[in-house]
Amino acid sequence: MKWRSVFISSLVSVTLLGCNNKGLESEIDRVEALKKDLEKEIQAQEKVEEERMEAYQEMERPLDEILENIDKEDMRVLESKEIKDLILEKETFTSEVEFSKAVAFATYNFFSMKWNPEEYYEFLSKQSTTYYKENVLDNKKQALQVFGNVQGILKEQKGLIPVDYEVTEVVLDKNGNSGYFYRKDTLAKGDEAFYIISIVKEGDSWKFESESPSAPYEKIDDNVKEEKEEESPENTDAPKETEEDVENEHGEE
Structure with a gap:
């Protein structure tokens, strides 16, 4: 210089x-x-x-640009996210599918203001891992204050409140003792927010371990896959020409 x-x-x-x-x-x-x-x-x-x-x-760099460069994981979205049980009354979940629905339902209800901090705390106190209870929920008053502050911020920024959500299938480790899934929130302002949720098995019951923002996932559409297979030349319904047809054609000539 x-x-x-x-x-x-x-x-x-x-x-x-x-x-x-x-x-x-x-x-x-x-x-x-x-x-x-x-x-x-x-x-x-x-x-x-x-x-x-x-x-x-x-x-x-804009967050969207960064996320575009991250490899998206292919995930199947559950066809039904409906919860059969009253999850605030249920003590344990032995099915990872039902538990993933319950956790997605609870976290969505909290962020969408359908649940107050007390209800969210009640769910987590029953369905979280021992570590989470001892390190996050050990002081109830403080935890409720944190949950209240989160909802307070969302109330100030109403466009960030989710109005709908979807949940993916659970991906388990090879031992079947831990796994993760995604929740996608559709926000009031039209944007989408993605979260990855980890769950762990303690004894025979599944427990909530953590939730954090994530990159978007790539939704697997089985219907599109089936349509492509039907349209492929190998799967056409047109009758194949037989040896007899070939001989008849040569005879006519």
């Missing part, structure tokens, strides 16, 4: 002004060494500044 050359040249000139002929040669060597050290230091500073600017530019 231009300012770097000017700075180093000025430093060399000022240093040599105080030298006589006898010590000039040794002083030049010393200044040259100093010059090289300064150049290295300035180059290092420029590199740090360049990396810092790149980091800032990366942080300024």
